[in-house]
Amino acid sequence: xxxxxxxxxxxxxxxxxxxxxxxxxxxxxxxxxxxxxxxxxxxxxxxxxxxxxxxxxxxxxxxxxxxxxxxxxxxxxxxxxxxxxxxxxxxxxxxxxxxxxxxxxxxxxxxxxxxxxxxxxxxxxxxxxxxxxxxxxxxxxxxxxxxxxxxxxxxxxxxxxxxxxxxxxxxxxxxxxxxxxxxxxxxxxxxxxxxxxxxxxxxxxxxxxxxxxxxxxxxxxxxxxxxxxxxxxxxxxxxxxxxxxxxxxxx
Ligand SMILES: [Zn+2]
Numbered sequence: 001x002x003x004x005x006x007x008x009x010x011x012x013x014x015x016x017x018x019x020x021x022x023x024x025x026x027x028x029x030x031x032x033x034x035x036x037x038x039x040x041x042x043x044x045x046x047x048x049x050x051x052x053x054x055x056x057x058x059x060x061x062x063x064x065x066x067x068x069x070x071x072x073x074x075x076x077x078x079x080x081x082x083x084x085x086x087x088x089x090x091x092x093x094x095x096x097x098x099x100x101x102x103x104x105x106x107x108x109x110x111x112x113x114x115x116x117x118x119x120x121x122x123x124x125x126x127x128x129x130x131x132x133x134x135x136x137x138x139x140x141x142x143x144x145x146x147x148x149x150x151x152x153x154x155x156x157x158x159x160x161x162x163x164x165x166x167x168x169x170x171x172x173x174x175x176x177x178x179x180x181x182x183x184x185x186x187x188x189x190x191x192x193x194x195x196x197x198x199x200x201x202x203x204x205x206x207x208x209x210x211x212x213x214x215x216x217x218x219x220x221x222x223x224x225x226x227x228x229x230x231x232x233x234x235x236x237x238x239x240x241x242x243x244x245x246x247x248x249x250x251x
Contacts, residue, residue: 034056052087075148
């Protein structure tokens, strides 16, 4: 069953184990999801080891289960995703791989859009999907038509798009890329950086896309109608208290 159990590896498929860190919060929801990806007996990839923490470190090693670690992958360099990576890399002898040109950790060769990593029956393709962060990557696990969406699509909320690194136009384009990839059954499931896996995947992605588009249109209409300040705009667009609450949560 697909439940988030902190500190205990949860098997999601033949090749995917999830370990949820016990770091719940406004930006992390129930906590950061670390994924251990790879077939039995083959070197495994560890995606997003999360924050520095002994218990989570041990839980990741339990999920790796004595296998080699092929690479430590980082979806983006926000601090809920990577600080445990250097320790894990040192302990396992693996390299850290990320898109960021100047990452805040010692990294192996930089990952670029379309780069393909494979180990014992698990093939991961890096997808540069900026918007939430300029260096944001999703990973497609080809054998399972699963996409690790990190913070592009989360299980519990819409993503935060905050300047200077966040960019709404890029975010929309990244969602559109995911929708395109999923059309015609190209994707079976999404494994987000926070929250439960999403299946079927495209309804949720389209809903987020529609919601963002609607908000943007409303803002443009408000400007056209002569609304000049942010508070006036918030009052006009976010008319229901519940929506207002979630708008402050999602940024
Ligand atoms: Zn995050």
